[in-house]
Each structure stands twice: as C-alpha cells, then as structure tokens.
Amino acid sequence: MLLVLLFGVCLNSASAAKLGVVQTEGGQVEGRSHRMGLFRSLDVFKGVPFADVPGKWEKPKPHPGWSGILKADKYRDRCLQVTLLQTKTQGSNDCLYLNIFVPQGRKLSTNLPVMVYLFGGAFLLGASNDVAILGDSLYDGKELADRGDIIVVTVNYRVGTMGFLSTGDARLPGNYGLWDQHAGISWVRRNIAAFGGNPDNITIFGQSAGAVSASFQMLSPYSKGLFRRVISQCGVALSPWALQKNPMSLTKKIARKVGCWRSDEDEMLACLKVSDPVGLTMAGKIDVLLILGKGVVMDLLELVPVIDGDFIPDEPSRLFHNAAQFDYMAGVNSMDGHMFAGVDVPSINKKNDNTTVEDVRGLLAGLTKEKGTAAVGSAYSVYSSHWGSAPEPAVVKKTVADIETDFLFLVPTQIALQLHANNARGARTYSYLFNMKTRIPGFPRWVEAEHAEDLQYLFGKPFATPLVYFPRHRDLSGYMIAYWTNFARTGDPSTGESRVPVPWPAFTKHHQPYLTINHKITKSSISYDLRSEYVSYWTKTYSSLPSVRRGEEEEVCSSSSLGVLTEYLP
Template sequence: RQTDMLLVVLLALWLGPAHAAKLGVVQTEGGKVEGETHRMGLLRSVEVFKGIPFADVPKRWEKPKPHPGWSGVLKATQYRERCLQVTLLQTKTHGSEDCLYLNIYVPQGRSVPSNLAVMVYLFGGAFLLGAGDDVAFLGDSLYDGKELADRGEVIVVTVNYRVGTLGFLSTGDGRVAGNYGLWDQNAAVAWVHRNIAAFGGNPDNITVFGQSAGAASVSFQMLSPYSKGLFRRAISQCGVALSPWALQRNPLAIARKVGCRTTNEEEMLTCLRMSDPVGLTMAGKLNLLQLGRGPVLDLLELSPVIDGDFIPDEPSKLFHNAAEFDYLAGVNSMDGHLFAGIDVPSINRRRANTTVEQVKELLAGLTKQKGGVAVESAYGAYSAHWGSAPSQEVVKKTVADIETDFLFLVPTQIALQLAYRRGAHTYSYLFNMKTRIPGFPRWVEAEHAEDLQYVFGKPFSTPVVYLPRHRDLSGYMIAYWTNFAKTGDPSQGGSRVPVPWPAFSTTHRPYLLINHKINKNSVSFDLRQQYVQYWTETYSRLPTVVSEELDA
C-alpha cells in the first residue's frame, strides 16, 4: 500500500509540470491576451488564442494601420468575424469591415516552449472569400491549427485579410491602388514577427504558407520588397504569383463595372467611396450567368495588380526579392479538374462524350491572346499521345490535365525555376492522393484543396471519417511541412519521414510524389516536362493577337 501511495505521489509530481506548462496571460504590443488550453494527449496540450487584432479597423481602400491597443486582459477565446464578403452561393454577404484579427496555436509539453518555428497560414478563396477560421469541419474549422501545432511542434497562426471589392478593387493608379488584402497579410506577418517571442516563437524562423489564392499570396509576399526580413521560408500549395488567375491586368474595367457605371472616372470614384460596403461587396461577386460562355478563369476579376508599390513590376521580374527565402511549392494532380468540369461538363458525365471540338473550344478560351494558331498548336501537344481512336477516359482526363497545367502546374514549375536560379533553396512536389469526393469518375486523383485536410491533421482530429491510410498520409505531410518550417529542409527537423526529399534543381527537376504510399520510388524527375516546355517555350513564342488590356 505504501508502494502504491509512493507511485501516486511520483506520478503526480511527474504530471504536475505538464498541467502547469501554460503561457497564461501574454503581453503583446497592444495589450495583454489570454487564450484557452486544449488537451491533446498525456502531457501534451495546445494553447489557443483566438481573435487577436493585428491592425486597426481598416478604412476603405487604405492600407492597414497599427491597432491602438486595449486595457485589461483580452480574453482571446472567440474567433472574430471574417472580412466582409459574398457567401459561397453569391446570394448575400456576411462578415464585417472590422476583421483584421489572427489566431495563434501554441503547442505545450511539460515546460513552456521557447524559440519554436512559426507557420503563418494564408487562406484561399479566389481573393473573393474565406477566413482564418473557415469551413467548419465536424465542429472545428478546416484551418484549426491544433493538430499541426501539436504533432509538428510548431506555432501555427491563421489570419484574416480583406477580400473581394474591399480587398482588391483597383483603378490601376494611385487613387484606389489595390492590393489591400496583400497589405493586410503583410501587416499580420509583421505583427507576428514583432510579437511571437512572447508566445514562445522564434521571430527569425517564420514560414508563410497558403493554398490556392493564399498560395499565390505567399508568392506575392516573397516577391514584394516590403517582406525583407519579415519571414524566412514559404510554402505555396496550388498557386503562385505567375498563375494566370493571380493578377488583374485591366483593373479599371473592373472598377467601372463595380463603380456606379459612369464613364466619368472622378464621378465613379466619388460614387464608390459613398457606396454602402455591402452593395460594393455584392457588386464584386462572380457573374454566374456567364458560366459556360468562356473559361471560369475569365470570371475571376478581383485579384492583385501591379501597383508600382507592393508589387512594383511584373512578378516574373521580382524573383531577386525571393532569393532570401527557402521555398517549397507544388500542386495537386487534378487541381484543374474542378474548373474543367464547369468549362466542359461532359468530362464528369458517364454517358456523355467529350468531343474534339469541346477540347479545342476550351483551348481557344484559355489561349485567346494568341489566336487560332495557338489552339491548333496546343491541341497538337495534348492529343499527341491519343493514338487514332482514344478512349473517352483519355480524352476527358486530358481536359482536366490542360486546366491543371495552365492554371497551376506550369506556373508553379516556372516559379520554382526562377527562385532556384536566384539562389533560393527550393523543393517541388505533386500531391496525387485519390479524391475522397464521391460521384467523380474513377480517373480523378487529387482535387483542388484536397491537400489541406491532411496538412491540418483532420484524419487525426476526426478519425471517424478517415481510414488508416489517410492518417499515414497526414502524418507524412505534417512531418515534411514542419521539418521544412524548422530547418528549410523537409527531410530534417526532428520528425521522421518515409523518404528523403531531394532539393529542386534545374538539371533534373526532382520532385516528391505525395500520397499514402511514400517510398523510394516516390522521388521522381522532370514533372510533366514536355508540357512545361510546351507552355514556356513553344506557346510563349507565338505572336500575341489580343492584348490583355483590351481583352478584359
């Protein structure tokens, strides 16, 4: 009995510090904050701080300003409202103009952490919608950082930024310069850089990562001169600044469409500034009536612009600014399938045939700057492997491949090459786990955004809807991503990985094939090289027949 008592006392002493390890009240530049602790397992917890302001309530079409601060202790236990935006179905708006807040997830062991690597996440959503706590996933947000923080032993930060008309409207000059959402992101990273040490983070080891429009945003943050010294590494998942949807080249035409439909620019600006923010936000929604009248790409109108300030030049000419960052970037094998299914609906219909004419029509929409020659040229490149009587599966998969290559894969490969040539340590991947979305044809692999559930550890937090193979994949991705955040090398950093991931170079362009069966055969080379070569060399040399400015 005495032995039992001794064991209990020893266990209590041993467990005691584990429960005691807690940041408690944290002093930030704006005031004190206190979060709440979530148990993750024996001796492990994550302290979560929700809704910390990183900037003041933004004025319309102005850069974010410092927050004035608060007195007392801010109870950081509730997510704050998203930035004002249209709903997914584009029928109404939700959110608020008071929205520049971030959320912090700090892993705790038996002692309070210090000097942890920090990962700041930028959400995707076509620069039109989204939030740092978006998409409730069986109770928790898809971007809930607890599993990633706990399993990878990193601090995770998710941020809000302005989207839609209030985040990205531009007149193409200094009057409404645009890129306000990018300035918000930059202000959030700068806040993290100044304050994260108080939460146990290393301000000199920050990784910015994001998906889709968030991935393109990461890329713009790397290329902007305003990011110097703010972060150290970057991860782009399915999008870069060079993606054709990531830059608006004719912003004034979009501003006119939103801005009270007057040809007089001064009247238009006055009207814009006086307009109701909800009305302005609705005016920037996607025109769903135009679906089917050209590629979905043409509907994405509100995006970053070359403003001569945050983005001072063509993105491809700014990679000298990216040299200081370690860079990991890749795409999902069927990133373009979602968009291809809208542009060519027959690809997802079992009984419908996809015709040569439909393939050429899609190519005509994507390549209209180069005219009819480009259609025949691109069709030749993509049908070369068809043979004389291609199966419908081959034709339909080709349609998905065309949009994946054009919108995501080729721009990402170019970005990796440009960063590598400037001296950045770069890593390339292709995520090709079979889709979990029911109802799609058998040939569909990894759909746009399907990587996120694994990076954020959903197979662990909601095990009931996943299988062991999904947990294997999630464990691999968390290990690679957080190793990279810690050391700049996804194979080194304390988390075991199934195979070493070789660095990218322009000689053989190595990349990692990411799925639940990662082994030595998962390292491959020259990702879709003939198609990368087609778009970067053959296609780009064709003469332009329609200028992008006239085209919008």
C-alpha cells in the same frame, strides 16, 4: 485507492505547461489551454487583433491597443464577403484578427519555428477559421502545431471588392488584402517571442489564392528580412488567374452595378468611396451563368492583385531577385484543374456523355484566346498525341482536366520554381506533386487529388476526426506534417525533429527533382522533370506565338499569361 490518488497527483503536477496571460504590443491576451495527450497541451489564442479597423480602400493601420486582459477565446468575424452561394454577404469590416496555436510540453515552449497560414478562396471569400466540417475549422492549427512542435498562426485579410478593387494608379492602388497579410506577418514578427516563437524563423504558407498571396509576399520588396521561408500549395504569382491586367475597366464595371458610373473618373471614384460596402461587395460576385458555354472559369476571377508600383512594383516574373534569400517549397495537386474543367466542359463528369474533339478545342480556345487560333491547333496536337486513333472516353476526359491543371497551376508553378532556383543565394527550392486519390464521392475513377484536398491532411484531420478516415489517410497526414514542419524548422523538409519516409532532394538550376506525395512514399516517389513535355510546350512553343490585340473592354478579365513568363528563364 492511495496509489490511484498518488498517480492522479503526479499526473496533475507533471501536466503540460500553460502560457496564461501574454503581453503583446497592444495589451494583454489570454487564450485557452487544450490537452493533446500525456504531458502535452496546446495554448490557443483566437481573435487577436493585429491592426485597427481598416478604412475603405486604405492600408491597414496599427491597432490602438486595449486596457485589461483581452479574452482571446473565440474567432472573430471574417472580412466582408459574399457567401458561398453568392446570394448575400457575410462578415464585417472589423476583421483584421489572427489566431495562434502554441504547443506545450512539461516546460513552456521557447524559440519555436512559426508557420503563418494564408487562406484561399479566389481572393473573393474565405477566412482564417473557414469551413468547419465534422468538428473544428479546416484551418484549426492544433494537430499541425502539436505533431510538428511548431507555432501555427492563421491570418484574416480583406477580400473581394473591399480587398482588391483598383484603378491601376495612385487614386485607388489596390492590393489592400496583400497589405493586410503583410501587417499580420509583421505583427507576428514583432510579438511572437512572447508566445514562445522564434521571430527569426517564420514560414508563410498558403493554398490556392493563399498560395498566390504567399508567392506575392515573397516577391515584394517590403518583405526583406520579415520571414525566412515560403510554401505555395496550388498557386503562384505567375498563375494566369493571379493578376488583374486591366483594373480600371473592372472598376468601371463595378461602378455601373452600384449606380456610380460617371464619364469623369474622379467623380466616379468619389461616388464609389461613399457607396455602401455591402452593395460594393455584392457587385464583385462571380456570375457563373455568364460563362457556361461561352468561355472559361478563369475569366471570372477578376478581383485579384495588381501591379501597383509599390507592393508589387513590376511583373512577378521580374521580381524573383527579391526572393533570393527565402527557402521555397511549391507544388500542385494532380487534379487541381478538375473542378474548373468540370464547369468549362461539363461532360467530363457525366457517365453517359462523351467529351468531343470540339469540346477539347473549345476549352483550348478559351484558355489561349490571347494568342488566337494558331495556339488552339498546336496545343491540341500536343495533348492528343497519346490518344491513338480511337481513344477511350475516359482518356479524353482526363486530358481536359490535365489541360486545365497544367495551364492554371502546374506550369506556372514549375516556372516559379525555376526562377527561384535561378535567383537563389544560399536558399533552397523544393518541388512536389500531391496525387492522393480523391475522397469526394461521385467523381469518375480517373480523378486523383482535387483542388484543396491536400489541406485536410496537412492540418491533421485524419487524427482529429479519425472515424471518417482510414489508416492510409493518417499515414499521409503524418508524412505531410513531418515534411512541412521540418522545412519550417530547417529549410530542408528531410531534416528536423520529425522522421520522414524518404529524403526529398532540392530542385536546382540544372536538376528538377520532385516528390510525389501520397500514402505510399518510397524511394520511387522521387522523380524528375515533372510533365516536362507540357511545361516545354507552354513555356517555349506557346510563348513564341504572337499575341492578338483586343479592345479595352474585352480585356477586363485578362490576367498574367503563360506567354510572357519565360522572358527571364535561361
């Protein structure tokens, strides 16, 4: 009994350190400590304000501060947005909060690398604590922080109508959600030292719309010296769904829906500014029924960033000189486009339905309409060249998913990597392809890594909820956490405190290696020139085709095109 008591006392006295109350610029905050293992714990601060309640369509303002000790022990509201089914709204205007996950050993952590996460959700929905399934939020940073020995921060930002409506001029510049992200990252730089973080070693990372956001943050002139590294997972600023080219037409459409249509634009804007935020948010929802059989999902993503002459001063492809000092890692999931292709061409997921040549041509027509009918024939010949005279139905279906993956994600990411490598001044560039087999039941056998499936592994879900995963999933999760946190620590995913299965070579101006990420990473996982035949088609052949001019109303949804992205490639 004496031995047991002594052992208990020793354990207690040698337990992990705790931060307790932390002094920030706005006041004192106190989080909660979570035990993660022997001599290891995690201080978690939820709902720390980084800006004041934002005014409607205004940039975020500094928080006025508070007296006493703020109990930072629960997540705050997400920003006002439609629900997943888009039948109502949820969230609040008082939403500019962040969450901090700090790993501790026997002594208080100091000078740790910091990773700031920007969530995805098509710029329409999402939150820093989104999607709680089988336990904690998908973006809960405990496992990533503990296993990588880094600080994780997750940030809220405005989305939908309240975050991205714009007139394309100074009256309603837009990009309010991007300004929120910038304010959150700036707060982290000013305050993270008090939590044990290194303000000179911040990495921003995100997935989908969050990846596009991280990309825009990297390209903005406002980010100079603010952070050090960037990771884009399944999206970049060059993605054809990432930029609204005709914001005023979209604003007029929203105005009609809420009863603010006026022939005088200033009167229309005055009406919008006094309109109910809930009604405005509902007016920005996606109506998927309008697209079925008539176009492509990409056309529905309207409330997105704009070139405002300020935060985004020019076409993204012209801004990579601003990214010269940032180390950059970017990649895609092998089936990123599958869920979107399943809406555009539903037959690809139906066992008893064949996907026809007309289906494939129809998809290409929807994606390439800015180039007219000439693009359909040339793209079809490239993507059907490996079919043979009588292709298997599964081959045709997978081709549809590949087309959408290439166009929406893979090709823009490869261009962004090339532009970064071309402009880098001492910074490094890394490319990857995540292709772990999907865990989503009911999909055809040929489906690999679906959009967003990488996140469960990066955030350590196979460790946090082990009963719903297998050992191979924990292997993959460990590899991703090691590569990502090494990159955050040193700028090289192969070098740091975590062991990795194989070295990951840098992507350069003249050599384009990439790492294939799954549960079996070996030396053969390093390949070169990812889908180069298709990248070459979109960047050279397709971009050289003349564009078709259309009227303003038709261009409401038009976005950045692959056809203009290669202007600054060698």
